[in-house]
Amino acid sequence: MSKQLTRSSDKLVMRAIEGNLAIIEFGVDRQVRWVNPRFAKALAYSSSELCGLPHAKLCDRKFVQSAAYEKFWNGLLAGESFQDKIERIDKSGNRVWLEATYMPIQEEQSGEVIGVLKVATDITKRQQTMDQTIQDLQKLALALNVQAETGISRCQTIQRDIETVAEKTEGNVQSLESFKKQTDAIHGMVTTIRGIASQTNLLALNAAIEAARAGEHGRGFEVVAKEVRKLSRHVDESIIDVQASTEAITEGILEMGSGMKTTMDNIVDSQLRMQQAMEDFADLLTAAGALDTQSQALGEIV
16 A cells, blocks of 8 residues: 655745745845845845845945846846846855845736745855865966976077087087098008008119119119118108008097987987977966866856
């Protein structure tokens, strides 16, 4: 057997509503006709202080002086209900936020509006918390924006410095290449001179042989041949020294070139990493802008 449900009496329902919601009634003259203690407390008035006060007294002055205020009341007096988050002013001038529903009270027969009943919930603390959250988000977005711009600026400065070093290093590499070519040319000249010295020595030897055959008439010629051979040996010894020096220079240039190449590789790698860092900062800047936009949108929604 099913249990029959019985509806609570209107008196009990109204007691529950009045005990949990802020309620106020306005006349068509826009003045307070009745208010329950919960609504009076939300605006820091007593019930007796609120009765007779014009609705405009509870609103922000700019709103009262706007066309939206007249449109709001004209709609209510035309029988249109209104529901939204609203901002009101308490007795001390502080702002109070209410989630409110305005309901026109109409004559049963004629439908004429004879008053307006407002049922509301005080959401001031929730709104203040939300406002603070939005402000914190906007401050965070601003801080991220500043950090991102600073990071990009610093990266750009470092990038320019790296490019300057790279240009100088590239110039040094080119100079080393030129030096290497010159030492290669010296090697070639040394080989040629050595060949000439060898030929000179051979000619001096042949001249000495011919001088010996000539006897007394070839003595002067023999002296010259000996000096030529001596000069040829000196040239050969000098060539050995020059060759050793050029080989040492070449080896040094090759080592420097290898070091320069490593440096260039590191510079190129640093440039790539720096470019990536700037792109990351740019992404951070975009994220900061999105965060600011979303926080503003959140403020409009709540």
